[in-house]
Amino acid sequence: METLKILEPNLIGFSLFFSIIYFFGYFFIFKDWKEKLKFDASSCIMSLVHGTLAAILSIYSISQTSFQILDFSIKNSTFQEMILEYSIAYFLVDLLHYLIFHPSDILFIAHHLATLYVFLTCRFIVHHGGVTLISLLVLAEITSPLQNIWSLARYRRIDTPMAAKLYDKLSPVFYMLYSLVRGILGPLFVYKMGLAFASGKGDGVICRPMWMSWMVVIVSAILVSILWVMNLWVDLFRERHRKLLKKCN
Numbered sequence: 001m002e003t004l005k006i007l008e009p010n011l012i013g014f015s016l017f018f019s020i021i022y023f024f025g026y027f028f029i030f031k032d033w034k035e036k037l038k039f040d041a042s043s044c045i046m047s048l049v050h051g052t053l054a055a056i057l058s059i060y061s062i063s064q065t066s067f068q069i070l071d072f073s074i075k076n077s078t079f080q081e082m083i084l085e086y087s088i089a090y091f092l093v094d095l096l097h098y099l100i101f102h103p104s105d106i107l108f109i110a111h112h113l114a115t116l117y118v119f120l121t122c123r124f125i126v127h128h129g130g131v132t133l134i135s136l137l138v139l140a141e142i143t144s145p146l147q148n149i150w151s152l153a154r155y156r157r158i159d160t161p162m163a164a165k166l167y168d169k170l171s172p173v174f175y176m177l178y179s180l181v182r183g184i185l186g187p188l189f190v191y192k193m194g195l196a197f198a199s200g201k202g203d204g205v206i207c208r209p210m211w212m213s214w215m216v217v218i219v220s221a222i223l224v225s226i227l228w229v230m231n232l233w234v235d236l237f238r239e240r241h242r243k244l245l246k247k248c249n
Contacts, residue, residue, distance in 0.1 A: 010082060014089030021046050022093065036101075037155050040090055043097050044148045044155075050090040051144020055066060057083050058141075069135050070193060072202040076122070076130030083134050084123040091116050107224065116215040120175040121210060128205040129214075132183045136218065139186050143178050175232055181224040 032201060061083060067074050076084075095112040098105055122129050135192035151168045154162035196202070197211045 010168065011083045011089055014086050015093055018046050018050065018090050018093040022097070028234075033156075034159075038057075039097065039101050041152055041155055043094055044151050046090065046094060048144060048148040050087065051141035051148070054083065054087055054090075055138050055141040055144065057086070058138045061134055062131065062138070065131055067131075069131055070194070070196040070207055073204075074128070074131070075205075076127050080130035080134055081123050081127075083137070084119050084130060086180065087137060088116060088119050088123065090101055092120070111221060111224065114221060118214050118217055121214075126206050126210060129202070129211075136189065136193075139181055139189060143174070143181055146170065146174050146177060161190050171232075171236055175229060175236065178225075178229050179233075182222060182229060186222050186225070190215075190222060193218075 022042045022045070025045040026038050029045060030038045030041045044216045057079075061077070061079050062069065064079075091112050095109065095116070098109050098112065102108065118133065122133055152166065153167040153170060158164070158169040194215055197206075197215065202211050
């Protein structure tokens with residue numbers, strides 16, 4: 001087990017990188033925002049940087065891969081493990097944000113802990129399955145730019161009409177894209193991933209308890225994402241219906 005190597009330079013450097021982004025957002029970008037919103041907005045900026053770069057780096061890594069995405073027999077490349085370290089650092093810093101400012105948000109804290117479990121075990125214990133996980137990372141983060149802009153507009157929609165207008169326009173677009181990725185493409189990929197594991201493609205490199213725990217975590221994350229976006233759709237239709245009734249009256 002190589003868990004003692006978790007303090008390696010890449011991970012420390014990426015953690016400092018995300019911490020700097022967080023505090024830059026707090027002290028400069030959002031310095032005029034309300035105090036509570038400044039912390040959440042800084043988390044959004046950190047998420048935006050992580051998600052955008054993670055998706056780009058993962059797509060590049062996948063494009064350079066000559067073997068199948070669901071081939072677990074190939075050991076993680078150095079570049080793939082660097083991407084995992086980059087994401088691990090982000091989730092660690094953002095987890096700290098939630099533990100300090102939103103300790104009652106059990107859902108997000110559990111999500112971050114579960115994601116860290118999968119990435120940490122892939123990077124520091126089994127050293128296989130990296131290309132599969134970064135493929136999932138692409139699906140998870142491809143909506144990050146739109147989601148974080150939507151989140152920032154949501155935070156400010158009560159204070160500024162421009163933010164409220166942007167929020168109203170982005171909401172259905174973001175919900176549709178998120179529903180497509182998390183409700184269709186993600187489950188389809190995870191289904192194929194499960195079949196590959198069940199057929200024995202991970203045997204000898206990823207033990208059964210490990211890949212089964214990965215599947216439980218990933219499937220749970222997808223189900224939570226689907227429930228989250230379903231609630232957003234319900235709120236959207238409820239709000240549109242309320243505005244329509246108000247206009248008619």
